[in-house]
Amino acid sequence: MIDTHSHLDGPEFNDDLDEVILRAKNAGVERIFVPAICRKELSHLLRVCNAYPQYLHPMIGLHPENIMDEDYHVALDLLEERLEESLNPTPSPGTPTYIAIGEVGLDFYWDDTHKAEQMEVFEKQIGWAIKYNLPLMIHSRNAHAELMTLMEKYRDKQLSGVFHCFTGTEEEAQELLSFPNFCLGIGGVLTFKKSKLPEVISKAVPLERIVLETDSPYMAPTPHRGKRNESAYLIEVGKKLAEVFNTTFEAVDKKTTQNALKIFRNVQKE
Secondary structure, three states: OEEOOEOOOOHHHOOOHHHHHHHHHHOOOOEEEEOOOOOOOHHHHHHHHHOOOOOEEEOEOOOHHHOOOOOHHHHHHHHHHHHHHHOOOOOOOOOOOOOOEEEEEEEOOOOOOOHHHHHHHHHHHHHHHHHHOOOEEEEEEOOHHHHHHHHHOOHHHOOOEEEOOOOOOHHHHHHHOOOOOEEEEEOHHHHOOOOOHHHHHHHHOOHHHEEEOOOEOOOOOOOOOOOOOOHHHHHHHHHHHHHHOOOOHHHHHHHHHHHHHHHOHHHHHO
16 A cells, blocks of 8 residues: 555654554555645655655645745745755755655635635646646645636646545546546545545546545544544555445555556656
8 A cells, every 4th residue: 555645744743653654564555655735844854754765755845725834935936946956867865856746736725815826836836747747746625616727727738646635526526537647535534434435436436546545644534533643544545445346455455556656656766
């Protein structure tokens, strides 16, 4: 299994990250992808990933909820500088390999006061994905229509990536999957008792278009709901997907891993 989205650089894991990693490995998690959320925390994210080389893989980006924490124009310029340094043909020792532009996107859940700014920042980072040939890890909450409007502008650019934490309708799934090089990130919500996601997936989302994720430390799956989420719990999502598709856990594990490695090409180059 690959956990394609886990915030293991967060303060929730400061005291026991070694144990968290060990539990993930024992549960069958082969790799964990760690999204960035802002410029100020990037150095810490890299230190965490460097402590577990070839197992934790960093992304780079500015999360929509963090764009007003500082001058986002400056933050974007500095992040792009870091990205360009990493892509130098002869990078300096210790230079990271960023596997994606993420976590980026749109979030109008709490308010849409800065909708224009969010869309500007997201579009700038879509440009990075095109320029540097990297996949996108896309966050979208209460913003599906705006997301589709922006994505449609770049339909002919062969973008790839993951629509993270999908919990939408059949119609929304079909619209997202009309972008052929994207998968849907499926996590703990799939296991919730009242979740409609199993029905949506069974009707509108083939296994070939799914990657697994935890979004740790958030949204722990049943039977761990209400606790801090961690990558070891990814197995619960895989088991539930096997039920949805009436197949084996091993088949889900194999296919979702293949899907993730197809999208995140830089992982295979390391």
